[in-house]
Amino acid sequence: MPPVMEHFLFPSTDVYVMCIHTHFPDYAANIEIVCPVCGQKEGIQLNGWSNGFRACIGKSSLFLMKSRRLLHYHCPIALANNKTSTSFSSIHPKVVMQYPPIVQEMLPFRVLNKLVIHRQLIQEIREGKMSGSISSIQRTHASLMQTQYMQNFKHYLLAVKRVKTHPSLRHFMGNYRPKPFPSFDQLPVKPISTTTMTKLYKDEVRRLLPLIHGYTGLLTGEVLKWDHTFWVARLMTDANGVGSKTCVFSVMNEYGEVLASYFCESKSLNELRKEVQMLKVRLLQGGQVKLIYTDNPGGDLTFIHSVFGQNTIVKRDNPKTSIMYPTCHLVHLVWL
Numbered sequence: 001m002p003p004v005m006e007h008f009l010f011p012s013t014d015v016y017v018m019c020i021h022t023h024f025p026d027y028a029a030n031i032e033i034v035c036p037v038c039g040q041k042e043g044i045q046l047n048g049w050s051n052g053f054r055a056c057i058g059k060s061s062l063f064l065m066k067s068r069r070l071l072h073y074h075c076p077i078a079l080a081n082n083k084t085s086t087s088f089s090s091i092h093p094k095v096v097m098q099y100p101p102i103v104q105e106m107l108p109f110r111v112l113n114k115l116v117i118h119r120q121l122i123q124e125i126r127e128g129k130m131s132g133s134i135s136s137i138q139r140t141h142a143s144l145m146q147t148q149y150m151q152n153f154k155h156y157l158l159a160v161k162r163v164k165t166h167p168s169l170r171h172f173m174g175n176y177r178p179k180p181f182p183s184f185d186q187l188p189v190k191p192i193s194t195t196t197m198t199k200l201y202k203d204e205v206r207r208l209l210p211l212i213h214g215y216t217g218l219l220t221g222e223v224l225k226w227d228h229t230f231w232v233a234r235l236m237t238d239a240n241g242v243g244s245k246t247c248v249f250s251v252m253n254e255y256g257e258v259l260a261s262y263f264c265e266s267k268s269l270n271e272l273r274k275e276v277q278m279l280k281v282r283l284l285q286g287g288q289v290k291l292i293y294t295d296n297p298g299g300d301l302t303f304i305h306s307v308f309g310q311n312t313i314v315k316r317d318n319p320k321t322s323i324m325y326p327t328c329h330l331v332h333l334v335w336l
């Protein structure tokens with residue numbers, strides 16, 4: 001068999017077949033899909049499968065998707081346009097939103113407007129943002145995509161060359177005309193932009209926020225470290241768009257986990273007396289707060305003893321060995 005360009009363009013590509021009625025019948029039985037165009041649910045029918053494949057973009061390569069199509073028979077919007085029905089995909093963003101949360105969680109991709117993005121890339125963005133910028137993640141992603149493309153192209157050229165030069169193959173494939181390999185710019189999906197990455201990152205953090213808050217609320221500690229950070233407070237505004245907070249006060253435990261973060265109007269701890277007292281009640285369920293590191297031990301001592309008692313030791317933190325540094329990233333993660 002002569003080399004077929006498509007085989008080399010999509011080597012070993014995973015193909016996802018998406019139909020909630022086939023793969024999640026227990027959940028699908030309880031939902032009535034609403035037409036994404038008119039919003040009605042009467043007259044929705046299954047209507048075969050998508051023509052061809054949608055490309056789903058991953059960290060360095062593409063996946064292919066075949067999805068269930070649905071039909072809204074006698075859709076009023078279609079009738080107004082002299083058609084009998086509206087046809088739509090089961091991975092239309094407005095349709096995916098209707099799936100139960102547990103089904104949405106199990107899907108290996110996310111749909112953003114016309115893009116289908118694999119969760120491995122979204123995870124890469126979220127974790128990469130902990131230590132780097134969106135633009136550096138985007139450059140790495142684009143470079144990985146290009147490298148993968150070049151490798152596919154090289155394998156195709158080698159296979160074509162083999163057919164053309166091998167004496168016995170040349171005899172059988174005398175009229176073989178290889179199809180040109182598409183250029184990188186002609187690929188069905190390009191590397192995603194920094195704007196799309198930023199949106200994916202924010203959406204992903206919002207999705208995880210209840211989990212982060214739940215986890216944070218369960219943490220405890222005996223040795224605390226606290227500090228104010230200023231940069232992130234600029235991102236917080238009131239409803240009228242005016243910034244009212246100057247800093248964020250964060251508390252970590254001996255494992256470097258963030259126990260609490262508060263937006264503040266000043267650096268005065270008295271502003272947070274009620275919150276820190278509530279934090280103490282939470283922490284004492286796990287034991288006594290033995291030691292607190294702060295950058296202002298002299299100034300904080302009275303406040304700490306008044307809240308945690310005289311037995312809590314107060315020490316100056318050492319920025320060089322501080323466990324506080326990851327806090328900025330964690331705070332950004334939580335509040336972006």
Ligand SMILES: [Zn+2]
Pocket residue numbers: 035036037038039040072075076077086
């Ligand atoms: Zn409709």
